[in-house]
Amino acid sequence: MSSASTLTTERPAPSSLAEAAAPPRRTRVLALPExxxxxxxxxxxxxxxTLQWAGAPGWSWGALYAVCYVAGGWExxxxxxxxxxxxxxxVDLLMIVAAVGAASIGQVMDGGLxxxxxxxxxxxxxxATARTEDSVRGLLDLxxxxxxxxSAGSEETVPTxxxxxxxxxxxxPGERIGADGTVLDGASEVDQATITGEPLPAAKEQGDEVxxxxxxxxxxxxxxxxxDASDSVIARIVTMVAEASRTKAPTQLxxxxxxxxYSVGVVVATLALFAVPxxxxxxxxxxxxxxxxxxxxxxxxxxxxATMPPLLSAIANAGRHGVLVKSAxxxxxxxxxxxxxxxxxxxxxxxxxxxxxxxxLAAGPDADLDADLDEDGVLALAAAAEHASEHPLGRAVVExxxxxxLRIAPARDFTxxxxxxxxxxxxxxxxxxxxxxxLLEPGAAAQRAVAELEGAGHTAVAVLADGTPVAVLGIADxxxxxxxxxxxxxxxxxxxxxVLLTGDNPRAAARLAAEAGIxxxxxxxxxxxxxxxxxxxxxxxxxxxxxxxxxxxAPALAAAHTxxxxxxxxxxLALETADAVVVRDELATVPAVVxxxxxxxxxxxxxxxxxxxxxxxxxxxxLAGHLPLPLGVAGHEGSTVVVGLNxxxxxxxxxxxxxx
Numbered sequence: 001m002s003s004a005s006t007l008t009t010e011r012p013a014p015s016s017l018a019e020a021a022a023p024p025r026r027t028r029v030l031a032l033p034e035x036x037x038x039x040x041x042x043x044x045x046x047x048x049x050t051l052q053w054a055g056a057p058g059w060s061w062g063a064l065y066a067v068c069y070v071a072g073g074w075e076x077x078x079x080x081x082x083x084x085x086x087x088x089x090x091v092d093l094l095m096i097v098a099a100v101g102a103a104s105i106g107q108v109m110d111g112g113l114x115x116x117x118x119x120x121x122x123x124x125x126x127x128a129t130a131r132t133e134d135s136v137r138g139l140l141d142l143x144x145x146x147x148x149x150x151s152a153g154s155e156e157t158v159p160t161x162x163x164x165x166x167x168x169x170x171x172x173p174g175e176r177i178g179a180d181g182t183v184l185d186g187a188s189e190v191d192q193a194t195i196t197g198e199p200l201p202a203a204k205e206q207g208d209e210v211x212x213x214x215x216x217x218x219x220x221x222x223x224x225x226x227x228d229a230s231d232s233v234i235a236r237i238v239t240m241v242a243e244a245s246r247t248k249a250p251t252q253l254x255x256x257x258x259x260x261x262y263s264v265g266v267v268v269a270t271l272a273l274f275a276v277p278x279x280x281x282x283x284x285x286x287x288x289x290x291x292x293x294x295x296x297x298x299x300x301x302x303x304x305x306a307t308m309p310p311l312l313s314a315i316a317n318a319g320r321h322g323v324l325v326k327s328a329x330x331x332x333x334x335x336x337x338x339x340x341x342x343x344x345x346x347x348x349x350x351x352x353x354x355x356x357x358x359x360x361l362a363a364g365p366d367a368d369l370d371a372d373l374d375e376d377g378v379l380a381l382a383a384a385a386e387h388a389s390e391h392p393l394g395r396a397v398v399e400x401x402x403x404x405x406l407r408i409a410p411a412r413d414f415t416x417x418x419x420x421x422x423x424x425x426x427x428x429x430x431x432x433x434x435x436x437x438x439l440l441e442p443g444a445a446a447q448r449a450v451a452e453l454e455g456a457g458h459t460a461v462a463v464l465a466d467g468t469p470v471a472v473l474g475i476a477d478x479x480x481x482x483x484x485x486x487x488x489x490x491x492x493x494x495x496x497x498x499v500l501l502t503g504d505n506p507r508a509a510a511r512l513a514a515e516a517g518i519x520x521x522x523x524x525x526x527x528x529x530x531x532x533x534x535x536x537x538x539x540x541x542x543x544x545x546x547x548x549x550x551x552x553x554a555p556a557l558a559a560a561h562t563x564x565x566x567x568x569x570x571x572x573l574a575l576e577t578a579d580a581v582v583v584r585d586e587l588a589t590v591p592a593v594v595x596x597x598x599x600x601x602x603x604x605x606x607x608x609x610x611x612x613x614x615x616x617x618x619x620x621x622x623l624a625g626h627l628p629l630p631l632g633v634a635g636h637e638g639s640t641v642v643v644g645l646n647x648x649x650x651x652x653x654x655x656x657x658x659x660x
Contacts, residue, residue, distance in 0.1 A: 034075075034126040038119035041072030045116045049109065065103075068112045072119035073099060094266065094299050098292040102629060105285045110629040114296065117637045144213075147171075147178030150222065160212070160229050167225040171216045180227040183208045188219030262300055270295040273623075290622060293632045297618035302639040306607035309647025314600040317656050322584030323593045330579040333562050335597035336543050338494045340590075341534055341556070342487075343548035344502035344509060345459075346392050347566050347587070348516055349477040353392055355379070355400035356458055357474035359449040378471035380406040382463045385424040385431040388414045393461060394422065396475055397433070420526075421461075432464040435503065436472065437524060439464055446472055457511040459504050482588040483516045489591035491517075493598070494545075499537070501530045501546075501556065530556040547590055548578075564590055592656065600650055607643045614639035 048064035073096050080093025095118050102111035148170040149158045155170060160178040163169065168184065171177050177190070189201035190210055201217055204210055210223055212232040274291035278284065311328045318325050325331050342348055358375045373381070383401035386394035387408055401408055411424035411431075421434015432439055436450045439462045446469040450460040458474035480486075491497050499520040500513045509523035522533055534556050537544045546553070546560035554577040557563030565578035566585055582589050618635045621627045649655065 032123065032126045034119070035123040037071050037075060038116075038123040041068045041119045042116050044068040044071060045112045048112065052109065062108070065108050065112050069099065069103070069115055072115040076118070076122065094263065094295050095301075098295045101288060101292045101295075105288050107289060107629065110289075110633075113630050114633045117633050120637075144176045144178050163225050163229060165225055165228060169223050169225060171210075171221040171223055173216060173218050173220060175216050177210050177212055177214050177216060177221075177223065179212050179223070179225045179229060180232045181210060181223040181225045183210060183221050184224050185222040186220050188221050189217035190221075191215040191217070266295060266298045266300075269298070289629060290626075293627055293629050294619060294622045296629075297622055297627070297632045297636050298615060299636065300611070300615070301636065302611035302614060302643045303608065305640055305643050305647070306611055307604050309644055310600040310603035310607070310650055313648050313650035314596045314655075317650055317652075318580075318593050318596060321589065321592070321656050322582065322586075323589050324581040324583060325593065326579055326581075330562060331597050331600060333543075333597075334545070334580070334594050335601040337545040337562055337594060339496050339537050339542035339544045340490045340494060340498040341501050341530075341537065341544055341546045341560070342498050342518075343546075343553050344500060344504055344512055345477055346549040347547050347553075348480065348483050348500065348512060348518075350480055353396040353459070353475045353477035355396055355473055356476040357453060357456075359453070359472045359474070361446055361449070361469055361471055373465070373470050375471075376404060376406055378463055379404065379473075380408065381426055381429070381431055381465065382433050382461075382471070382473065384409045384411045384426040385414070385422060385433055387411060388424070389416060389422050391416075391422075392477075393459065393475055394433075397461075397473065429465045430467070432467075433461060435524075436460050436462040437505075440469060444469060454505045454507040457508055459508045477512070479512055479515050480587050482586060486587040486591055487517045489588075490594070493591055493594050496542070499533070501525055501533050527553075527555045531559045534559050545590075545594070547587075564593075596650065596656065599655070603647055603649065607646055610646070611639055611643055 044064045044067040048061040048068060051061035051064065076092035077096040080096060084093060095114065099111040099114045099118075102108075102114065144160060146157050147160050147163060148155050149163065150168045150170050163179045167179075169178055169181070171188075173188070183204050183206055185206060187203070187205040190204050191201045191214060204221065209226070210221070212229070270291050273294055274287055277287045308328065311331045315325045315328065315331050318331075325334070345353065358379060360373060360375050360378050379397070379401050383398045383406065386397045388411070389395070398408065409426055411426045414422065414424040416422045417434075420438045421432060423430065423432040425431070436447070440446055440450070446462060449472040450462070453460045453472060453474035456474065458476050461473040461475055462469060463471040463473065487498055497520060498518055499522065500509060500516075500518045501522050502509045503525050504523055506521070506523040509521050513519070513521045522529075525533065530553065534544050534546060538561065543561040546556045546563045547566070548554075548557055548563070549566040553565075557565065557577045557579075562580070563578040564580045564582060566582050566587075580593065614635060618627060618632055622632065
């Protein structure tokens with residue numbers, strides 16, 4: 001159809017889960033205005049044709065043909081005139097002009113057939129668009145309208161839109177969870193296939209994360225709300241897919257720019273095909289009919305529709321599986337990457353490191369500092385300083401102190417420097433925690449503890465009090481279960497082995513990289529060093545995909561050709577900077593979405609070939625021989641429908657599973 005008929009999400013995403021409490025729906029054909037107008041046009045056409053063949057008076061079937069023209073052609077005709085007023089030639093207008101031209105020379109039935117097929121094609125495209133939207137918005141339909149909020153020992157049923165961060169809700173067996181949050185009490189199995197795509201229910205117990213709209217099993221759960229309804233994973237998926245659907249990929253922008261010149265060329269060629277033969281004495285009716293047929297078959301409707309359906313179908317499919325692609329531009333660019341650079345902590349690893357060992361340096365008979373700085377003392381001091389930090393290593397320190405039941409004192413003057421560490425004043429001491437390479441002097445006694453911990457594959461974190469080293473913490477993280485398979489898949493897709501970019505020490509980085517199957521390891525990097533590494537790869541002609549999650553990854557995510565953030569533990573800055581977000585927090589989705597993008601790009605090429613073959617064949621047939629107008633209409637509109645439906649193939653579940 002027209003350039004305006006590409007897949008877009010016109011209906012606004014609900015601002016709250018309560019707005020989507022209706023049962024899962026699937027758009028009915030006659031619920032669409034385009035379908036109703038097309039049905040009316042078809043009914044009028046069939047009635048007129050029946051009367052015409054039955055020999056009824058011309059005024060009876062003529063009036064019905066007029067109804068057919070108006071019902072099927074008023075909307076695209078009006079849109080075309082509005083576009084013309086903006087000095088833009090819409091291909092819809094060419095179709096209406098051709099139909100009116102056919103009627104003007106007595107080919108009323110042929111013009112009516114053009115209108116009917118044209119309107120039916122538009123209705124099919126509108127239906128495909130609606131089904132694309134429904135495939136994603138169906139997630140919101142699963143969210144409950146109400147939840148049971150627990151407060152001061154009492155229970156009350158409230159709309160999910162009124163839930164706020166920190167509220168506590170009770171989820172009974174068989175109920176859907178009303179908000180994203182963390183389990184405070186209880187154990188159950190939760191079916192969260194709508195968010196993560198997992199085929200089996202996931203076991204949930206205290207401390208585990210749950211998502212709005214997922215289905216609780218046989219146990220009761222008490223959940224602390226972690227996000228407002230409008231910021232839940234489901235709402236973010238719908239909102240971001242809606243925003244992505246409003247963008248246009250570079251290929252689409254190029255096609256639309258070329259379409260204007262091409263459409264003008266079609267008009268000029270049509271006028272020439274009409275005027276030149278007439279100048280040499282050709283018969284008016286046959287000449288005008290051939291010119292109108294050429295205008296129809298040469299119009300670039302299928303070409304215009306070649307790009308966006310595959311890309312938006314891929315965005316919708318990825319959204320259903322917890323990967324938020326922020327625009328059609330990003331979906332197209334993901335398929336172009338030929339090199340991958342990955343962060344370690346929280347990306348290649350689970351992002352939930354644990355304090356494995358504590359080397360206290362200040363306690364003992366020879367200590368220069370307070371005797372209270374034993375293992376528990378330095379851990380409590382470090383936890384107080386790290387309490388305001390969002391870094392995974394900082395959270396590990398705080399969690400270790402809580403597990404030991406230590407009191408975490410208040411801190412003030414907290415500062416954080418990505419790649420170096422944090423500092424704060426705790427109990428009158430200036431406490432610094434961070435990279436030994438940045439905080440410890442060469443040859444310091446603490447370096448021996450650092451070397452031993454790093455030799456064991458731990459990440460060493462130095463703790464200083466008033467400038468004096470008091471401890472070295474050994475923190476260990478575990479490789480994600482699917483990391484080796486994901487790394488291998490990215491290697492196959494891009495043809496190049498992924499690169500590991502980390503601020504961690506070389507030994508710990510090398511150990512994790514070896515387990516994941518990565519050989520190119522660049523360790524001890526500050527944020528600016530990661531950016532330099534990305535630019536070095538791109539200077540070599542690579543289109544780099546950066547995968548990360550922390551504040552220190554944000555500059556590299558911004559500098560890369562494309563950036564993907566791990567969403568569950570990712571920092572707000574990384575999530576904002578990245579082009580796509582992995583909500584389900586599984587590394588396997590990264591190669592899956594890259595593969596999905598590549599197949600979307602291949603479908604775009606297929607569509608362009610299909611459209612070009614149809615247009616060329618029909619145009620040559622009309623110029624070299626005699627192409628009947630009904631056959632030209634059927635061929636042109638048929639190619640448009642074929643291209644549209646071909647682009648929607650990526651909506652299928654198998655399209656994602658093939659890429660995992």
